[in-house]
Amino acid sequence: MTSADALPPAEAASDPVAVDIIRAKRDGGVLSDAQIDWVVDAYTHGVVAEEQMAALAMAIFLRGMVPSEIFRWTGAMIASGSRLSLSVGRPTVDKHSTGGVGDKITLPLAPLVAACGAAVPQLSGRGLGHTGGTLDKLESIPGWRAALSLDEITAQLSSVGAVVCAATEGLAPADKKLYALRDVTSTVESIPLIASSIMSKKIAEGASGLVLDVKAGSGAFMKTVADARTLASTLVSIGSAHGVPTTALITDMNVPLGRAVGNAVEVAEAVSVLQGGGPADVVSLTVALAREMLSLAGLSSVDPAAVLASGEAYETWSRMITAQGGDPSAPLPTPAHVHVVPAPASGVLSSLDAYAVGVAAWRLGAGRARKEDPVQAAAGVLCLAKPGDAVSAGEPLLELHTDTPDAVPGALAALAAAFTVSDTAPAVGPIVLETIRS
Template sequence: MSDARAILGTLRRGDQPSEADLAWFAQGLADGEVSDAQAGAFAMAVCLRGLDEGGRVALTRAMRDSGDCLSWDLPGPVLDKHSTGGVGDCVSLVLAPALAACGAYVPMISGRGLGHTGGTLDKMESIPGLSTALDEARFAEVVRAAGCAIVSASAEIAPADKRLYAVRDVTATVESLDLITASILSKKLAAGLEGLVLDVKLGSGAFMKRREDAQALAGALVSTANAAGCPTQALITDMSQPLAPALGNALEVDAAMRVLTGAAQGRLHEITCALGGALLASGGLAQDAEAGAAAIAEAVASGRAAEHFGRMVQAMGGPVHFTDDWQRFLPEAPVIREIAAPAAGVVSEMDGEALGLAVVHLGGGRRVESDVVDPAVGLSDVVSLGDRVDRGQPLARIHAARESQAEAAERAVRAAIRIGEAAPETPLIVERIG
């Protein structure tokens, strides 16, 4: 008979818990038999000691099986994407409706902000009236009607992960490869997917700062998901700067809408096409990834992706005509100020994590689990690496609730953006795995 203290002792010694032990612990997380203190100790022990491949697969399956697993009967492949987290990363808001416009169905179970990174659910909930907390029946209705739904995991979906996810955010265990793998895949596998693409971020704004760490995580995710029966591939992508020129919940919705309505392209558009192309090819909706990327681009350019986004927003309680005049609906911060470049030169380096933390301290993320997120605050019009700026030219705009917060954010942003003579050239798609 397993018990929490014995399992924690096994991990503390550096030994591997059995499959039965991990199944018991996951169920204990789900039903409350494992205490908060024990959950935190488990997260720290796994972070420090690690699991082997078998343990990682066993923990993922156990967390998946701690609740319901969905099944679908739809006239198209059930596909999804997940990002390991970065700054200015609002790809899901563009990709899910674009995939739907191409004939796929996207039941996207997403998460909230972790550490310095934003959460897709927090971004969606900056839209007035919209609720991401749908029961399974309503979730299925929205997916069938709109082709996509971006929701929180219900109490019945991977409940073990729900508890462990919150613990990771406040115990400095976010970066654990094993916990990231189990957390991401337990929810995705429970969603009944027929294909998955993973966007593994690499760089200053990601959890993985070194290429070898990103490769290890991508490999673990791909091998674990495939071992569990879900065809999966991964793209390692650059996060040496924010993906969109905005950080913060409502501001990132605005950035996503600009892409969906053809008002902007850039890195956000490029990575959406790459990820979507890989998924359409794996789901049999495109001949190959290149053809799939072209189909995603056409779905965006034609307005069909925006139409699916609007249908999803309305079905989830948001404004009926959101995509027609989205800026009218999104909240605005009372304090907006520009950050002027201290000297002329080229934007040569950006500390993405520092930029993300600046948004957290503005109130756009959580420092403790009970924090209430302010959807209006953040950064907009952020410069890109390689941009040439004159002295006094804006590096970014701060959106804050109070002047004192704006002043603190300005100091943080100035320290995070460096002006030099040149910037390194880094490809957006660094590597494809699986």
């Protein structure tokens, strides 16, 4: 099969065609453009059964895809729905993170880049497992709403310059179906499927440039820099192939980002960054990503560090939150119960495992095991010390926040081997490990 004419329409039931495609990939073959277009369209319309797509996803997981397959698969998922066209009088540029622990960077980054003159259409998601979700964090702000219409998104981009909201219906519906299937078939970690999932949604959003924060380490999906590099290169290549200039930063995720992990606690930390404070690693990564976004937007002469220090980004944040029904001055939720974890010895904190802290925050109620599960706005972990900080035996090291005290033992179990105290300070490397440009 090498042409669309050789395949039946997706509306017609044709199990043998699906079986042929599954067999081809199972046996290590390269799928044709026509095969990819047909199977993605047929699956979107319910012609290809869930068990058949599960088999194909596993075949892709085990056999991989060559670049031409990945590019075409991404294009087919984009074509399964609508593609936004954002004309707002400013250059549009977006950012996507592959997910980590304490990763609240979108919150200060979107208003900062908007304050520098670009428009940031940040369509975000919710957390699952040990990684947090941007929408869950923002929903801890009283009154803030995630669901916006396309007209509301466009109007807010024109007036404020930044919007962080849920994806609109109709963007890459094939990916929405496939993502849910991958989650229950142990095929999430496939680089071709990760890359096409990310890029189909981001390209469909219509931004003219895209910056990716690809995380590597214990708290990331990509545990090694080598795997993160492979994913980042694939993402950048897909963007270029689809006419969207794309840059990827590979960043460290062995240690939680910042000191707050959760929902309301991360919002508070993001606000402190916008007001001129905040942890150095959060500020550094926010500014580094802003520089790349502004470069793609043709605004490289603007210094995001200076704009952040000026307070303009905080003003944009306040307008952005207000535009979505939130009250930026309202008190954030506080937990019903706080449990302090003391330092076991005196010395220097030499390690703090991101994954363990993320699991602890999840067990405290900050995250969810299934997409339909609720989250607690006030739940999370505060890291009162980070690697390199001096600590004294018995003094507070971590604070566990939750509305359900019964969750504390599970969180403590996750943290049993999460940190070490030694006599010497650890080597602390840069937050940005590599940069890959198209």
